[in-house]
Amino acid sequence: MYCYLYDDFIQGNKRFEKELALIENRLTDLGIAGKISRLALFRNAEEMIRDEIDKGVTTVVVLGNDDTVRKVLNVIAESGVVFGMIPIGPKNNLAKLLGIPEGVAACDVLSARRVETIDIGSVNGRKFISEVSVPEFRAEITFEEKFRVFPTSTAELEVRNLSGESNPCDGMLQAVIRADVKKGLLRRSTKEESILPLQSMTIRSEKPIQVFADGELMEGTRFDISVESMGMKIITGKERAFET
CATH class of the missing domain: 3.40.50.10330 (Probable inorganic polyphosphate/atp-NAD kinase; domain 1)
Known part of the structure; x- marks a missing residue:
C-alpha cells in the first residue's frame, strides 16, 4: 500500500x-x-x-x-x-x-x-542519508573512542554515507578531512586530504560551530555521529551511484 x-x-x-x-x-x-x-x-x-x-x-x-x-x-x-x-x-x-x-x-x-537496504547516518539523533559537512572548523575529533585528531589550522570535514564516492551498504561512514599543511624550506601551504573509514566519531569544539546534515544547518559545540548498518529500505534506479 x-x-x-x-x-x-x-x-x-x-x-x-x-x-x-x-x-x-x-x-x-x-x-x-x-x-x-x-x-x-x-x-x-x-x-x-x-x-x-x-x-x-x-x-x-x-x-x-x-x-x-x-x-x-x-x-x-x-x-x-x-x-x-x-x-x-x-x-x-x-x-x-x-x-x-x-x-x-x-x-x-x-x-x-528495485529496493535496496542501505546504511543510515545519525548526528545528534538526526538521521542523514548523504553526508555531514563542516566547511570550516578547528575542533577536536575523536574516532570511535580510539584516537583523537586536532587540526592545527582551519580544516574542512565531510562524513559521507551516500555521496558517489562512498558505499552506503558497507556498515561504515567515510570521514574526509582537508587541511592546509606547510611543507618544504619555504613552508608553503598545501591542502592535504585524509580519508578514514569509521562507524562513529565525536566532534568537540570550545565555540559553537556550524554543521550541515544533508544540507540542513545545525549549530553546537558537540556532535556525535554514527552509522546504523542496513537501516533503511529505499527504491533506487539503475543509474544509482553505488553498487550493493
Missing part, C-alpha cells in the same frame, strides 16, 4: 500542475496509485506519517526535493517502511545519487521496485 506525500511548495503552484497531473495518471496506469497526503507548515509530518503506517501503508513516496526528504527522514527510517521519491523542482541531489529521474519518469522506477 502506497502513500504519496506532496510537499507544500508544489501544492497550488501552477508551475507544477501539469506535471502532477501526468504523474498521477502514470501512477494509476502502473497500478501503484495510493493515498495522497499533503505536508503543511502547521501540520506535524511525523505524526501524519505514523498515522498512515498504522493504517497499513508499507511504502512512503515523497513528491518534492532534498528538503522534503529531510522533513520525513527520521520517522521513515525508524518505521521500517520502504521509501521512494518522485523528484520535483530544484535541489534534487539525493535523487541523482539514487538514480531516480525527475518528474513523471520516476513513476516507472517506482513500479520496477
